[in-house]
Amino acid sequence: MKAFVFYQPGDVRYEEIAVPKPGPGELLVKVGTALTCGTDLKTYRRGHPSLFKTLPSPFGHEFAGTIVEIGAGVTQFQEGQRVVAVNSAPCGTCYYCRIHHESMCENLEFLNGAYAEYIVVPERIVQRNTYILPTHLSFAEAALLEPLACVVHGIEEINIQLGDTVVVNGAGPIGLMFTNLAALRGARVIACDLSNERLASARHFGASETINVTHVPDQVEAVRALTDGGRGTDLAVEAVGLPEVWEKAVRMTRKGGTILLFGGAKSGTSISIDTVLLHYSELTIKGIFHHTPKHVKVAFDLISNGQVHALDYITANKTLAETIDALELIGRQQGIKYAIVPPDGVPAPIGTK
Secondary structure, eight states, X not given: OEEEEEEETTEEEEEEOOOOOOOTTOEEEEEEEEEOOHHHHHHHHHOOSSSOSSSSEEOOOOEEEEEEEEXXXXXXXXXXXXXXXXXXXXXXXXXXXXXXXXXXXXXOEEOOOOXXXXXXXXXXXXXXXXXXXXXXXXXXXXXXXXXXXXXXXXXXXXXXXXXXXXXXXXOSHHHHHHHHHHHHTTOEEEEEESXXXXXXXXXXXXXXXXXXXXXXXXXXXXXXXXXXXXXXXEEEEEOSOOHHHHHHHHHTEEEEEEEEEOSOOOTXXXXXXXXXXXXXXXXXXXXXXXXXXXXXXXXXXXXXXXXXXXXXXXXXXXXGGGXXXXXXXXXXXXXXXXXXXXXXXXXXXXXXX
């Protein structure tokens, strides 16, 4: 089969490799559609601290497809079923799993290899984080499951309430999902980004106001000016992954507000926070990572029942061979996500819903 293989940052090769065989409890899935992801872009450019156990490694993690072979002992799935699986599953037995903090699982099992014609889903992910698609759901829509589950996790952690004012810094795919879900909760959303195209998308997904940060002298003041009395937002989300934006998010928030730092910054970076501001304003600063099976289920339901219009996040179809080109496009802020279609795969039905 054709597949992209990650060797080291900047060295990802399109190769002919053997079709993998499913072991006990596993599924072999023919990829129908994969999606580009900001994490894959960052991994391509600078590597990743936890995704790969060994190198070279299969690459890509957002996908849906059709089961073509089942491993020994699998009873809940059958060949021919259309499924979606996310990229990890917790062990259920470590300290963090026992205290119901599964995103911090000490033995989190990751899955890579979506940028290929076939992928094997490991037993633990088969058991905990794989779903059969309803007939109305396309592969491309279902493939949005993993990133949406991460955003569902973040939304739950900051407990957005009806009528809250929320600023979302970054209008890439993750920022747009935060905008989407915050608006669904009845929040007033202010979206900030460098790109007018992405800010237009933010309005589509429910943002009430947008700020192009290149057009204002002070982003923090521009956000605060849109709040009652200039006191700041109830909540601030950082979905960029830059330390300087983390710091700005803290300063955009009113007394007693909450800041969610979602975007992953480079290893070794740090931020500076005014201790007087933190203490006397009673701010809550929250980091967030990944998802749990609970959040995956909620995200699957949001996509399946149409509350989240997954196709709105997909800009265009690209062939499997064009994967790196597609990642570079999102790196240049051109488009939101691209559907990666293997040979004999299923293009995203863009413009049909």
